[in-house]
Amino acid sequence: MxxxxxxxxxxAITLVLAQAVVFNHLILFNCAIALVFIYIIIILPLEAxxxxxxxxxxxxxxxxxxxxDTAGLNSLSCTILSFLRNPIYHLYSPRxxxxxxxxxxxxxxxxxxxxKYALTMSLIYCSIVFTIESVSLxxxxxxxxxxxxxxxxxxxxxxAFDSLSLSRREKKL
Amino acid sequence: xxxxxxxxxxxxxxxxFVFYITLSCLMLFQSNPYQHHLYMTSAxxxxxxxxxxxxNITSYFNLRENNEDLNRRNADxxxxxxxxxxxxxxxxxxxxxxxxxxPDSLRHYRFIVARVINNSVIRPHNYVTINRGSNSxxxxxxxxIDQNGVVGVVNVVGPNSARIISLLNPNFRLSCKIxxxxxxxxxxxxxxxxxxxVLEELPRHTVYKKxxxxxxxxxxxxxxxxxxxxxxxxxxxxxxxxxxxxxxxLLSDFSTLNNVQVVxxxxxxxxxxxxxxxxxxxxxxxxxxxxx
Numbered sequence: 001m002x003x004x005x006x007x008x009x010x011x012a013i014t015l016v017l018a019q020a021v022v023f024n025h026l027i028l029f030n031c032a033i034a035l036v037f038i039y040i041i042i043i044l045p046l047e048a049x050x051x052x053x054x055x056x057x058x059x060x061x062x063x064x065x066x067x068x069d070t071a072g073l074n075s076l077s078c079t080i081l082s083f084l085r086n087p088i089y090h091l092y093s094p095r096x097x098x099x100x101x102x103x104x105x106x107x108x109x110x111x112x113x114x115x116k117y118a119l120t121m122s123l124i125y126c127s128i129v130f131t132i133e134s135v136s137l138x139x140x141x142x143x144x145x146x147x148x149x150x151x152x153x154x155x156x157x158x159x160a161f162d163s164l165s166l167s168r169r170e171k172k173l
Numbered sequence: 174x175x176x177x178x179x180x181x182x183x184x185x186x187x188x189x190f191v192f193y194i195t196l197s198c199l200m201l202f203q204s205n206p207y208q209h210h211l212y213m214t215s216a217x218x219x220x221x222x223x224x225x226x227x228x229n230i231t232s233y234f235n236l237r238e239n240n241e242d243l244n245r246r247n248a249d250x251x252x253x254x255x256x257x258x259x260x261x262x263x264x265x266x267x268x269x270x271x272x273x274x275x276p277d278s279l280r281h282y283r284f285i286v287a288r289v290i291n292n293s294v295i296r297p298h299n300y301v302t303i304n305r306g307s308n309s310x311x312x313x314x315x316x317x318i319d320q321n322g323v324v325g326v327v328n329v330v331g332p333n334s335a336r337i338i339s340l341l342n343p344n345f346r347l348s349c350k351i352x353x354x355x356x357x358x359x360x361x362x363x364x365x366x367x368x369x370x371v372l373e374e375l376p377r378h379t380v381y382k383k384x385x386x387x388x389x390x391x392x393x394x395x396x397x398x399x400x401x402x403x404x405x406x407x408x409x410x411x412x413x414x415x416x417x418x419x420x421x422x423l424l425s426d427f428s429t430l431n432n433v434q435v436v437x438x439x440x441x442x443x444x445x446x447x448x449x450x451x452x453x454x455x456x457x458x459x460x461x462x463x464x465x
């Protein structure tokens with residue numbers, strides 16, 4: 001249990017740093033940006049209570065806000081996303097298959113379900129962030145391209161991360 | 174009593190949700206960037222340490238372009254110095270006396286060189302973080318330039334780091350004029366392309382050509398007059414209004430910012446205190462004039 005928590009904290013730190021140092025500066029076609037830190041919220045264990053989810057989500061958003069000078073923006077979006085996490089998960093995964101200690105991944109959900117789940121989460125997060133961000137300077141076409149491009153980019157990165165951890169686990173076995 | 178507690182426990186997730194949302198919204202809608210707390214910005218100790226570590230590596234990436242810019246700027250300045258020296262000699266010949274050399278302490282502006290450790294161009298409100306802070310004499314509301322032109326204005330200062338409101342931020346308006354023309358307007362970013370900004374509030378009779386240089390006006394104590402900002406790209410609006418705006422191509426390339434200079438105005442405090450005392454006097458005079 002302690003090992004899982006430590007692993008999780010390590011992963012969270014790595015992803016937040018990667019977001020701040022690398023992915024915030026990696027802009028494709030002047031519109032798409034990968035928000036990889038939502039992978040932390042995506043893979044939080046299923047047995048975690050909603051209160052726990054909300055707190056972790058809010059804190060991660062706050063740290064990202066501090067690093068990227070977007071006071072309140074990511075903490076607001078992360079709180080909403082972690083509140084919606086469980087309902088979205090149950091949308092694609094039948095409720096009766098739950099085993100304790102399980103976390104959403106390609107291995108536990110199957111490839112197609114995980115793809116749908118990750119894509120929905122990315123789409124929701126990018127929609128919230130870019131809509132709030134563009135309230136002051138509204139431009140529909142730019143907003144939609146940013147949401148579309150960033151959702152795809154984020155989804156691809158998240159899928160890649162999960163595939164990587166999958167292949168690493170298979171090697172161990 | 175017990176029922177109330179039970180009620181709260183039962184609905185704790187909703188209460189927590191609302192609490193976090195309120196907290197985030199409070200931070201989000203604090204629209205004045207000068208009120209942001211140091212710990213909540215990229216100039217905070219932890220964030221700036223991480224960024225300076227990573228910039229130790231990435232600062233080498235654009236060295237070639239930066240070097241070219243510097244060489245070009247150096248050549249321009251060299252030409253300017255030669256021209257000025259020639260002019261000075263001409264005046265000295267005609268007046269037959271040496272003009273007194275201004276001592277360093279009385280010079281109007283000083284520059285502190287700093288390195289950019291974090292930077293964004295894609296967001297609607299962009300900020301730049303640099304690796305110098307109050308320990309190097311940097312204070313809020315100082316101007317920042319690079320070898321090509323204006324970058325922004327300092328807004329939150331930590332001991333060894335500072336956050337700058339980039340020119341690519343709608344909260345920042347810069348008073349500019351068309352070079353050799355003296356008509357002035359205010360430059361603001363429209364949030365679309367990091368290469369272009371808009372020069373607004375120009376009088377309708379303004380004469381301009383495509384490619385004219387836009388420089389700082391020097392009407393504020395932040396920037397010295399004559400710092401280049403951009404080139405006129407095209408006309409932006411219909412001529413029906415009393416004022417019109419121009420699309421400006423910015424000279425600084427914000428995506429490859431590396432080294433910047435913070436402008437320290439030695440007279441800034443003096444100007445500010447004069448302005449404040451004038452405002453105070455006006456306020457004090459108001460009630461007496463109304464009594465009369």
